[in-house]
Amino acid sequence: MIEFSHVSFAYEPGKEVIRDLSFRLEDGESVGLIGANGAGKSTVMKLLLGLVQGEGEITVDGIRLEKKTLAEIRRKIGFVLQNSDNQMFMPTVYDDMMFAPMNYGMTREEAEKKVDEVLARLELTALKNRYNHKLSGGEKKMAAVAAILAMEPEAVLMDEPTSALDPYNRRLIIRTVRGMKETKLIASHDLDMILDCCSRVILLSEGRIAADGRAEDVLRDRALLEANHLELPLSLSRG
């Protein structure tokens, strides 16, 4: 469904952060994107969303990413930002969740129904009328995920979804992510979470794919992980 074909990108001329990257994500697949700081994880997401433009070809559902198809592609992909404060800009959770569905042409009634449905699915109905600026970090993150799901995306990108969360909220996010049927691309340093949520892992190193395979295989490779400033997930290092 999502395909990168020989994609390269540089923020400054001559300093490529993504180099000749090619991979494919199938419908419903759950893929972890891991790598050291600066490996290019966030840039891959920005490229896919058309927030930065590189060389090569990116297609979503067979539609080539370009200026005229940007709106269509963005309609299909939801992006959960690392910093939920930057995502939740409306006064209440309800307003924030209504933002995308109504922008995408749902009537108020349809959007309200969708919002209620997503809140019920994530067991967040109690947050519906809460003010965003009064939510805790965990609540904000959950609300941010809910706001993205309300737009009915076909694929969801998540940038460090468990960062700065306490163990309870981290577990809540993991449970939520595992329950999501959409295609998922999750960038994170939380390898235990990746192991829990993803069947496949792409390891980036200096903008290139250093490994791409089954999550259990890649995440068990101590030498590979350590060479990329990562460590074995706790759950695997114990065994």
Added chain:
Amino acid sequence: MNKMERALNELGTMDELAVRDSPVHRLHPAAKLLAAAAYIVTVMSFHKYALSSLVPMLLWPVLLFQISGIPVRTCFYKLRIVLPLVMAVGLFNPFFDREILFRIGSVPVSGGVVSMLTLMLKGVLCLMASFLLVASTPFDRICAALRALHVPGMIVTLLLLTYRYVGVMTEELAVMTNAYHLRAPGQKGIHVSAWGSFLGQLLLRSMDRAQELYSSMLLRGYDREFRYASPPSFALRDALYLVCSIAFFLLLRFVNVSGLLGQLFVR
């Protein structure tokens, strides 16, 4: 909680006021916007000496404050920084316009004093009307109303983003001020030697966050239209509110109600 965090909290409470439920909150934003604009134009059109006929214009905002359940004191508390500036307008009038208009007992009152008080009252009334609009209508709905009134999308987007970025900048400022004070114990304010780098960092950090925030809007379908904030259609009650408000303003503008009441009591 430092000053910036308090400011941030106050910004948040404005949003809370705006999403309350009351007959005023339920009115169509375009009706409220047009009524507020008509009110401001009417207030500004009063003659500089028309202090007594201007006073009844207080009735409209005070009545709406009561109906909306927004305390008037909240308005004056939130406007405490702007109010002195408004009050300062016309402060020099008494020095330039010394013509005696009337006497209170044996105390002569010059035209300058009357025009100064008129200007001050005009400022306060306009601020009250603007505050009432913002406190009873979510900002996105005001923007939607502006778009419905065919104000160009670019201008409305600028307004919206300015409103949003005030919050973003204040948040960054709060974080930076905290970080500064934790490493400069006992120091009041920020030392002048740090102003340059402090402001530079604030600008860069705010720009980064603002960019991310705008991206987040774009990624969720924002295209300078405000479909997500579009209110229910303009109803009869909205039209009635607008017409009655404008009729009330015109009445007070062309009939000196204070004068009439005064005559009634003096007789």
